[in-house]
Amino acid sequence: MQNVIKKTNWRKFLLNDLIRNKLLYVMMLPALAYYIIFHYGPMYGAIIAFKEYTPSNGIMNSEWVGLANFQDFFSGFYFWRIFKNTLLISLYSLIFGFPAPILLALFINELRSQGFKRIVQSVTYMPYFISLIVVCGIIKDFTNSGGLINTLVSYFGGDGKTMLQNPNYFRPIYILSEIWQHFGWESIIYLAALSGIDQEQYEAARIDGAGRWRQMLNITIPGILPTITILLILRMGNLLNVGFEKIILLYNPSIYETADVIASYVYRKGLIEFNWSFSAAVGLFNSLINLVLLVTANYISRKTSENSLW
Numbered sequence: 001m002q003n004v005i006k007k008t009n010w011r012k013f014l015l016n017d018l019i020r021n022k023l024l025y026v027m028m029l030p031a032l033a034y035y036i037i038f039h040y041g042p043m044y045g046a047i048i049a050f051k052e053y054t055p056s057n058g059i060m061n062s063e064w065v066g067l068a069n070f071q072d073f074f075s076g077f078y079f080w081r082i083f084k085n086t087l088l089i090s091l092y093s094l095i096f097g098f099p100a101p102i103l104l105a106l107f108i109n110e111l112r113s114q115g116f117k118r119i120v121q122s123v124t125y126m127p128y129f130i131s132l133i134v135v136c137g138i139i140k141d142f143t144n145s146g147g148l149i150n151t152l153v154s155y156f157g158g159d160g161k162t163m164l165q166n167p168n169y170f171r172p173i174y175i176l177s178e179i180w181q182h183f184g185w186e187s188i189i190y191l192a193a194l195s196g197i198d199q200e201q202y203e204a205a206r207i208d209g210a211g212r213w214r215q216m217l218n219i220t221i222p223g224i225l226p227t228i229t230i231l232l233i234l235r236m237g238n239l240l241n242v243g244f245e246k247i248i249l250l251y252n253p254s255i256y257e258t259a260d261v262i263a264s265y266v267y268r269k270g271l272i273e274f275n276w277s278f279s280a281a282v283g284l285f286n287s288l289i290n291l292v293l294l295v296t297a298n299y300i301s302r303k304t305s306e307n308s309l310w
Contacts, residue, residue, distance in 0.1 A: 049281040062277075069281035078265065086261040086286075090239045092175045098235055100183035102228060105190035106220065110212065124184025136249040139177055140164065164250060167258040174250065174259075189231065190224055197223035229307040237294030240286050262286045 018025060044059075049069055051062040073079060104124060111117040127135070142148045143163035150160030163169040201219045210218065244263030251259035262282060270279030302308035 046280060046284055048277050049284045051277055053277045053280075065277070069278050070285065072278060073282050073285065078260070081257070082260050082262050082265045085258055086240050086242055086263075089171060089174060089242050089261060092171060093178060093242075094235060094239065096175055097179050097183070098232065100179050101186035102190055102224075104183055105187040105194060105224075106216065108187065108191060109194045109220065110216070121184070124187070126184070127181045128185035130181075132245055133249065135177065135181060136246060139173060139250065143169075143173060164252065165254050167255045170251065170255050170259045174247070178246075190227060193224040193227040194220065226307045229301055229305060230309065233294065233297045233301055233309055236297035237290055239293050240290055 048059055048062065050064060050066055051059070052065050052068075053059065053062045057063075108117055108120055111120070140147075144150065145160055145162045149163070154160035163173060197219065201223075202215055205215050205219060240262060242261045242263055244261070244267050247259060247261060247264050248267060251264065263286075266279045266282050266286075269275045269282065298308050298310065
């Protein structure tokens with residue numbers, strides 16, 4: 001009887017909420033439809049990772065092979081290379097790229113000149129809106145044998161060669177260009193968090209004689225720490241999701257040794273070699289690793305602090 005009453009109350013609450021916030025639910029529909037169509041719907045196709053998929057037979061009628069595609073991937077010649085490259089690029093992006101927007105937001109927050117602050121924000125936001133094709137074209141032009149960077153290197157006595165032909169240069173070029181592209185835009189979140197800090201805390205700190213450095217350490221950083229924690233957890237959940245678009249636009253066979261990652265390998269196997277089942281298995285493995293990292297990071301954060309996604 002109590003369960004029936006609870007179900008009835010829950011339905012009444014849901015119906016009343018739908019009526020009261022109907023406009024909000026209508027606004028939510030496009031985003032909900034997007035995720036259902038482009039994210040949850042395609043998950044049905046992940047079953048081809050366990051089959052020998054051929055378009056003529058379709059997903060359900062293709063031969064079931066179990067874990068054979070995963071075994072081929074783990075025992076393959078390129079497994080450790082692409083896994084190592086993906087992990088290293090992701091870790092370097094996390095170590096150098098994640099703190100960059102935080103530092104920029106703290107720097108902008110400390111600026112007293114509103115005019116100079118707007119200039120800094122505009123200059124750092126601008127690369128985010130440049131097309132990826134244009135960005136990669138700029139990188140190639142700047143790093144080729146006659147480009148700006150190699151011209152400067154040659155001027156100071158160095159050997160100006162095309163950098164994207166050297167495997168040792170790919171990771172630094174990729175990481176630095178990623179930071180340049182995104183740190184300005186990503187700093188907006190931290191600037192919004194900074195604007196929510198109670199200004200009376202700064203006034204009290206100044207009365208107690210605390211300088212700007214002490215205020216930053218004791219008020220500013222703790223004030224945005226929950227935001228940093230949540231974004232770090234989300235970043236961990238995408239640790240191995242190195243964007244294949246930029247890598248494919250920049251890499252070439254001579255630097256596969258350090259540039260080839262899981263996403264680019266899936267692209268080659270699936271769309272160039274038409275090995276759909278194998279590429280689906282590799283992509284599913286990558287997603288499972290990201291899920292484990294996300295849950296682990298959230299668990300550690302919940303145990304060590306009061307901040308977590310769930």
